[in-house]
Structures are given as C-alpha cells and as structure tokens.
Amino acid sequence: MRAAVLQAERDGGRLDPPMLAILDEAANVCKIQDLPDLYSHLGSRGVIPITILQSYRQGQRVWGETGMDALWSAATIKLIGSGIDDADFADKLSRLAGDHEVQTLSVSTSASGKSSSVSMRQERVLPADAIRALPKGSALLLATGIRPALLNLKPWYREPDADRLGAASKKATAAITERALAKAPSGRDQYGPAA
The missing domain is CATH 1.20.5 (Single alpha-helices involved in coiled-coils or other helix-helix interfaces)
Structure with a gap:
C-alpha cells in the first residue's frame, strides 16, 4: 500500500485505475497498526482498502476503541453479514438503519359512541434482534449517501x-x-x- 501511495504521488496524486487492497482477516493476519489513520489518506490516493473482520470487537482488540471507531467512520461502504452476536453492535447498526413513522389506529368506545384516531410513532426500520437474525447469504449494506439496504448475496462459486x-x-x-x-x-x- 505504501508503494502504491508513492506511485500515486509520482502519477500526480492518484492511481488510475485505483488499486484494491483487500485485507482479509485483517485483525489476525495483517495487523497494520496505523490502518485507521491511513484509511482516508489511502482512498484519496486511489488505494482502496477493503478490510474484512469477523467482528467489530475483533477490530477494537487490534486498534483500540478509538482506532476502530476511526476506521469504521472512514469506511464509506460497510457490509455486515449474518452472525452478529454482539448486542451493542447490533443496536448500533439498528440505530444507523434509522427509524420510520408508523401509523397507529386507536379506537375508543364511550356513551356517545365509537371514535377512532390515528397517531404516528417512530419505530426502528431494522431492530437489533432482526440484525442478529439475518439469515446466511444476506447482508446489511451501509453506504455513504444512500439508505441502508438488505442484500441477498450471490456466492461466486x-x-x-x-x-x-x-x-x-x-x-x-x-x-x-x-x-x-x-x-x-x-x-x-x-x-x-x-x-
């Protein structure tokens, strides 16, 4: 990645075409200590890091809470697969997915008759328990500038x-x-x- 940045600087600032740096098992195999600091800088040079982790906490173990938060924030596309068993992380994802308004109909009966009213309430689009229950072969996509999306993955094999x-x-x-x-x-x- 450092060699690619040097090449980008020789080429006027960015690699064209961009280079993908796929860091599979990044918390186990390629523990690049300054990766959270490099993340946005690499992207500006046309070096696109793709960091694959088994869990958010695994990243916290390697880069600390601040480092993992920085890496998470700098990533413009996040793909979260099934198997989330961390309640705090599932709740964080649920909050990121956001809320939507739901109509609630109330009916009451009194001596003067029946009346009904409609009120609006906020409800999570994707509650934490639904994130935890994502089936294999599906993923939650969080990308800058678009609403969260649930994906059905197509295995290359x-x-x-x-x-x-x-x-x-x-x-x-x-x-x-x-x-x-x-x-x-x-x-x-x-x-x-x-x-």
Whole structure:
C-alpha cells in the first residue's frame, strides 16, 4: 500500500485505475497498526482498502476503541453479514438503519359512541434482534449517501464463471505463496525490504 501511495504521488496524486487492497482477516493476519489513520489518506490516493473482520470487537482488540471507531467512520461502504452476536453492535447498526413513522389506529368506545384516531410513532426500520437474525447469504449494506439496504448475496462459486474464477484464484494464491517462500533469511527479497 505504501508503494502504491508513492506511485500515486509520482502519477500526480492518484492511481488510475485505483488499486484494491483487500485485507482479509485483517485483525489476525495483517495487523497494520496505523490502518485507521491511513484509511482516508489511502482512498484519496486511489488505494482502496477493503478490510474484512469477523467482528467489530475483533477490530477494537487490534486498534483500540478509538482506532476502530476511526476506521469504521472512514469506511464509506460497510457490509455486515449474518452472525452478529454482539448486542451493542447490533443496536448500533439498528440505530444507523434509522427509524420510520408508523401509523397507529386507536379506537375508543364511550356513551356517545365509537371514535377512532390515528397517531404516528417512530419505530426502528431494522431492530437489533432482526440484525442478529439475518439469515446466511444476506447482508446489511451501509453506504455513504444512500439508505441502508438488505442484500441477498450471490456466492461466486455458484456463478457460471465459477471454474474460471476458481482457477484464477488458485493461480494467484500459488504466485503469492511462491513469492513468500522466495524471501531470503536476511529479511529482504526480490521485491524489496520486508514489511
């Protein structure tokens, strides 16, 4: 990512096309301590970080509460899958999804007859218990500038191009593994100093 930022600066400020930096298992495998501080800076340089965590608390364990809040706030697109068992986080997501007005009809009976009235009340669009109960294969999308959305995910391995995608993934994984194994004991390899 740092090399990409240097290249962006040589190219006038931004990479064109942008580079995706996919940080899978970011709290376990690639614990980049200053990631929360880098997040918005990277985006402004055309380096788009995609950070994948198993839970919000896992991120707090690595970057602290302030760091995880900064990372969360800087991310313009958030995709939350099923399996949320953290009540506080589920409530936070519910608040982010917002409220909507619901009509309530009240009917009363008195000596003079029956009367009815309609009142409005606020209700959560997606209560915390509904977030906790998201079925596998669905996700909550929170993106800057749009209303929250519930998505049905389409697994790549069920798509018509699954064989081609699987072969490309296997080839890329083998190349990454080969480069990692080629690393010399001195801490340097053909790609420069060790991270």
